[in-house]
Amino acid sequence: MPKTLFEKIWDSHLVNKQDERSLLYIDRHLIHEVTSPQAFDGLRTNERKVRRPDLTIATMDHNVPTTNRSLPIVDEMSATQMQVLEKNCKDFGIQLFDLHSPNQGIVHVIGPELGLTLPGSTIVCGDSHTSTHGAFGALAFGIGTSDVEHVLATQCLWMDKLKTFEIRVEGKRKNPHTITAKDIILYIIRKIGTGGGVGSVIEYRGETITELTIEQRMTICNMSIEGGARAGLVAPDEKTFQYLQGRRFVPNNYDQCVDDWRENLKSDPGASFDKTITIKAEEIAPQVSWGTNPAMTTDVTDIVPFPSDYARGNPDEEKAAERSLEYMALKSGTPITGITLDRVFIGSCTNSRLEDLIEASRVVKGKKVSSKVRALVVPGSQLVKRQAEKLGLDVIFKDANFEWRESGCSMCLGMNPDILAPGERCASTSNRNFEGRQGFGGRTHLMSPVMAAAAAIAGHIVDVREVDLN
């Protein structure tokens, strides 16, 4: 019987099956300072060891400062959380890329960068954006701290078998520099809703997806969780194999692995998905979120919607839109391009990779950030930062009055000092526009790196298609 890519990975990792749940073997466990401390407490209480410290890798990203790292950390609680991770890694024999490591970075940026993310493998991490790694054809999903403890102790996880959801993106984008992977995924979430993928793993397929670079596929898979899906997948291809070639942690028999991946890691012709939708790439314009969840998104050429138009007869949706507009302090009918900004954030596990920074720098080059805006670039990892600096991107951003920071999650989730003040409005390349996500009372507009860069220069949201891309 023809199988989907998901079913192939699932079946090859099945340890045991009981009732409707399956015990799944986990090939790689990534941990960070925020969702692991209680799990290690649990191990100690029960006198358990880490079953496979060699398959477990740690970094610090969520609450690390992005300013000068030779200075002491001001926030004592963050400093403690980092010290606790250091101690846990030392006590349990886990490799840690700490604050001062040349490999430190956002866990979903460094995993692929180090070749820890392999096609056909299972990857978990105590972070919902673990779906990012699906861009390599890995089954990767976020887990909570109890499950982190369970994986540390057993290297396995009980799972309900996920449903399969095929999203085909067909055709060609009008301009891949202005209609980016971020616009594709925001458009998809807008279509399927925040709960559209609940209980599913999405496999992204079709001409447009095939044409994307690996980093762009990561942006797509990253936000699968915002559509409610547990994981996103793209079948690996030559681009994937080339991307991973020679990276630090790939297996010694890499060529042999590639032969196997090339042969097996794709959905068979005729394999059936529980659900399928098709998106036409030529219909996608630059996307901007106006509300307080990622599905509350529209074209940049559009207006802030009237709740009744948005809700299409659903009173709950109408109420939600009203509340969102109130929180966002937006008036229906206002053109999206008229929205003025206080802050711009280019970063996060969604959009902080080298290609994101290269694209954004093209918009910024030779221009200045609006005097009304404070703008921030936070590279996803130390490696991304070094590569960008080699290309001179730091100079382009700094000349334009962007702040050029050290790597981390930063303003995506408001855990470190990079936060919005109440009422501040931010164009952000991150993944969540929830109330208070970037700081209490902060207002987030999600968009692509080129859109955010253009908005920083103009001081308000603009259509990047009308901007000179150097």
Place this chain on the structure above:
Amino acid sequence: MKSSVIKYDKDNIDTDVILPGQYLKLHDYAEIAKHAMEGIDKNFHSKVKNAEFIVAGKNFGCGSSREHATIALSQSGIKAVLAVSFARIFYRNAVDGAFLLPIEIDENAYKNISDKDELEINTEKNKINNLTKEQVYSMKPFPELIKKIIDAGGLFNYKP
């Protein structure tokens, strides 16, 4: 289980409003609990003194995988969240960590239950008795293995 309800007439209550990111630095459960629902309801702590159930709409707990969200609710005294649907990671965290019961209800029950209603929940019979309104609703039964993990008191106490 018998207690009264805190109702949020809203879908997509995300983990960032249940426990805002800045409190993920906290380690102590009691400290985490002090900030439960801070992003959505400043009066949560006065309400939770008299109520052990939350009722809400679709996709409760969407967003981050932070188990701190379930810890914050549970440590505040919440014993069950009744929602039309749950984000899966939240659901798993609730069950695996034995923090609270994630109970799926239908639209009709969601619409009919009001803030401060007194409910009696029977998870053996999958019935919810609204003592205030004298109505009975059914809850979606827990899948078999989930039920076993709940009965065992969490994933680590469960012996297959």
